[in-house]
Amino acid sequence: MIRTALLVAIVACFAVPLRADPPEITEVTAREAGGVWRFDVTILHPDTGWDHYADGWEVLAPDGTRLGFRELFHPHVEEQPFTRSLSGITIPDTLTEVIVRPRCNLTGWAEEGVRVALPGR
Numbered sequence: 001m002i003r004t005a006l007l008v009a010i011v012a013c014f015a016v017p018l019r020a021d022p023p024e025i026t027e028v029t030a031r032e033a034g035g036v037w038r039f040d041v042t043i044l045h046p047d048t049g050w051d052h053y054a055d056g057w058e059v060l061a062p063d064g065t066r067l068g069f070r071e072l073f074h075p076h077v078e079e080q081p082f083t084r085s086l087s088g089i090t091i092p093d094t095l096t097e098v099i100v101r102p103r104c105n106l107t108g109w110a111e112e113g114v115r116v117a118l119p120g121r
Contacts, residue, residue, distance in 0.1 A: 021046050022110040023054040023102035026081050030098070030116055037118075038087035039068070043102055047075040055105040059089055059098050060113065067091055067098065096121045 027042040045054035053075035059068040068089040076082045091098065101113030 022107055023057075023104050025057070025100055025102055025114045027083070028100050028114060028116045030118055032091075032118070032120065035090070036087065037089040037091050038085060039070075039089065039100065039116075040083055040085045041070070041100055041102075042081050042083040044081040045076075045102070045104065047077045047080070049075050049077060052106045053077075053104070054102055056103040057084075058101050058103070059086070060101060061092070061095060061098060091118065093121075 023043050023045040025041060026044050027040075029040040031038045039059055041057050043054050043057065047053035054072055056069060056071045058066055058070070060066055068086050070084055070086040072084060095118065097115055097117050099113040100116055101110055103109045
């Protein structure tokens with residue numbers, strides 16, 4: 001009986017899909033020059049290699065409209081946290097903040113992003 005219960009417990013452990021940690025945005029810098037914006041975004045994520053890594057982030061208006069997207073083309077296993085930039089983003093004058101949301105190639109988009117106040121607005 002004990003062997004059967006142990007076998008069932010082991011099988012149950014392998015049957016449950018493991019959810020990896022979502023990428024975490026630890027810092028965002030937003031700068032405007034000449035009517036366009038540049039975002040420097042620092043991400044912390046337990047990248048393990050090509051099978052599991054943070055593969056992008058986006059800048060969203062509060063209503064969910066995508067204003068910019070930065071694709072990350074490779075894992076950053078040995079570089080944690082890491083910072084990547086995206087420039088040339090046009091943001092409507094009426095907005096005073098945006099949302100930056102990260103994505104993982106295994107688990108998809110983070111459920112929540114980080115609200116970023118736009119300096120000078």
